[in-house]
Amino acid sequence: MTPKLTHLLAAALMISTSGTALAQYQGQSEVLLASERSQQTGRAQSGEYNPQIPAVGLIRRADFAVRNVTIECDTRDGELREKELREMVENAVRAAPRQGLQLSFGSQTIEALDLDNYASLGVYGGGRPDTSRMTFLLKVPLTQGSTLAEVEKRMDDFVASVKPVGRAQFLPTGSRVSLSIVKPDQYRGSIIDRVSEDSLNIGGRIGSGYAVRINGLQRPVDWVRWEELDVLLFVPYELEVVPAG
Structure with a gap:
């Protein structure tokens, strides 16, 4: 030089x-990247x-593939509706590590969603009477051999595997896959x-x-x-x- x-x-x-x-x-x-280039x-x-x-x-290669997922519940009683939502989120939090996945929350910077903080996740209206939702991020760790098709399948399989509670259920996972870098x-x-x-x-x-x-x-x-x-x-x-x- x-x-x-x-x-x-x-x-x-x-x-x-x-x-x-x-x-x-x-x-x-x-940090969370845009869902498309x-x-x-x-x-x-x-x-x-x-x-x-x-x-x-x-x-x-990004560290994680990330997708927004939403649980919706339309139980008429408000207290019971929120209880069912939170119990299903807890089921998701417990199930994710067993499938090698992670849950998080946030927008530009994201943090882990776990058994210590899931109860503080916000509840918002579902656009219909007596309907509420909770949204969080589902993350799949990436390797050089990962493909988008494999990532999407793992996400879909996870959503289908989480045990429902009452009338709480996952909405269809139609959102685009984003990426994150640590x-x-x-x-x-x-x-x-x-x-x-x-x-x-x-x-x-x-x-x-x-x-x-x-x-x-x-x-x-x-x-x-x-x-x-x-x-x-x-x-x-x-x-x-x-x-x-």
Whole structure:
């Protein structure tokens, strides 16, 4: 690496203190991606900023496939209706580990749904009189060999296997499959290594009269859905070729 490029990279990698608490929290949490491939990144969806996707990033398999699932109950008595809903959610919480699945709740960042917190899950109206619903997230761990068809079958099989309570039952699982990634900031070093390698390659091709300048590497890791089960992780940097000297 040339002294000039080393200096430019070192300057770009200085840690910025202007990042928001939200950016730090998301980077160390499990984050939910859009249900289909989109040019809108995770940071843009959270309202932080809307960066351009750069040329270099890290494509990897997401950690989980995720789908919204809803339990509905139309028992006439309100107290009994909520009791049946919560008991069926408890059945789902107990059944998930036996099938190698996980349950969660949340929107942009998601948290585990378990026996300690399932009772606090919100109940909302079902759009008809004497009808209530509870919604949460069903997660399937992903491997390199996973396929979307296999994931959807595991989700459908789980929903069919959970024991109903009274008039509570799962609604049909027609929602699209989303993805999640756990602690995206852990991939920051690998991303920057790739950016550095690309910059060195460019620097070696353009000749001694020019230098490569990188801006923005202090920004937080961002993410976007890339393929059916893959995610692109990147730092929204900008690369410039400038006259040397």
